[in-house]
Amino acid sequence: MAKTADHLFDPILLEAFLAVADELSFGRAARRVHLTQPALTRSIQRLEQQLNTKLFERTTRSVGLTHQGAALLAPARQVLEAHHAAHQSVVFADEGLTGRVRVGFPGPSASDAVGRLVRAVRHERPGIEVALRSGTLGYEAAEHLVNSELDIAILRWRHRPVGVSSRIIGVDQHVVLLPTDHPLAGRDSLSISDLRDEDWIVLDAHGSPLLETFWGACQREGFVPRLTHRAPDAWTAMGLVAAGLGVTINYDATYRKVPRDGIRVIPVSDHLVSHARLAWRTEDSSAAVREVLRISEQVMPTVTP
Template identity: 35%
Template sequence: MEIRWLEAFVAVAEELHFGRAATRLRMAQSPLSQTIRKLEKDVGAELFERSTRSVDLTAAGRALLPHAYRILDEVGLARKAPTSAPGSVYGRVSIGFSGALNHLTLPPLARALRQRHPNISLHLVGRVMSGEAVDRLVAGTLDLAFVGLPLNPGAVATRRIARERLGVVLPSDHRLAERAAVDLRELAEEAFITMPLLSGSALNDSALRACTASGFRPRVVQEVPDPFIMMTLVSAGVGVSIVTEGVAGVVPAGSVFRPLAGTPRFHDHALAWAAGNTSRVLGAVLDVALEVLPTPGD
């Protein structure tokens, strides 16, 4: 097994397209395919399912990927070690996030990390819902993720970083748009836009609990994987969406955010990581997160 074989494998695994991976590696597609075949022969298993239209990782490929990341990370660290200042932290950290829901938490963490640990390379992965984040943390393809709580206990370690009230995004010409707050019961007959129901979105779970407590189950007419696109569809008049108060400042034109009336209902945001991950880089990131994203009170 050669380092360049693993570099080729990671490029194809991330692009899921041999042409794009070849362009990224600045090589022709035919030598790239030959390199992947050499790696597959070396490990004794096919790593990709290839068709004329798509490329997907096999079970063997998914099993190899986190190890490939770690090996390439270690090679990068070894290259930097001779010229790095004593005590400096260097390496790569992959952070998953969902999108607009993290616009108040991801930027300050990323900025602080670049200032305090310029030798830590950030790999930011968007549109990662909480359920997928847990799977990827356990598999080792993510080091850290922004998630919603609660999560299934035991799979990962978590630290709460924000508690936000739930509210609703309405089209600006909606009959309730002028209200200071909206009683969720008045939306029982509305069309709802949500994250994919099977995506493992913690926000979906919070929204469903709020609707159930108000005596109805939401009628979902559209599922989209991105919170901002979800709100854009609200602006287009497709339906309404339950979100957190943190997005009030980024709702698109043609829509408005209104808090829910009555007893406040909350959605908790957290950072999550694999409990067994003892990476020094992850430890440095968590130390910075503790400073810039302090644990909120109840």
């Protein structure tokens, strides 16, 4: 059987072929594909010419498939299904129904919000894959957005990067972590100045807004904190505090739903302002990103500071 690559998989001709093969009647097949009978006949003839073979045995009373026609049935159906799937993929991608959206978040302080977002996206747009990246903090996360390494990020910053838009999704309460046997562990709240003589454990995160806020509070109180340990993440910092190696500061959301064995979590009385934000590239044209941002408004509504 000769093949003409340019026309072998013409879906219009294959649809006409399958209609005749299913109906075994040119009249019924023509009505099914919304063509006149002469137009349908020409489509079949064109396909037969391209394949250089006869697909139907036709008499005045009946229509039947030849062996070659029967052999084309399954491949023709597969081609039309693939054509339909390809068309749907393009349409869905254009409408934001499919795609991959990369979401960065700092860690425990945003885990609840991320969980709600992923669940909502899966429910409303199962064709969109949400790829999560934990441990992206502050300006690092903003840099990943600008460089198109992330599409959306939950972060905190003190200065908005150029080309990035955001909305506030949370107002942070700062807390300090003390060992349970610390002399100040029974207090309902503490100021930064109450802890000026303590050994401090801080997160080892370059450009962290939390550290900037902490350093600013210490400077206003007129002291330089004694940094004794740098922890790679909030979990490690908590473990070091429980071991009696110092105190640390973080956001209350970080430790809201974790075991607190060996530590006390105490609110900071100083007015330390920090906002959790949902951020994205201002000029991002991805329909999938726009759809995830739309869904995010339902599960992470904008907060007025």
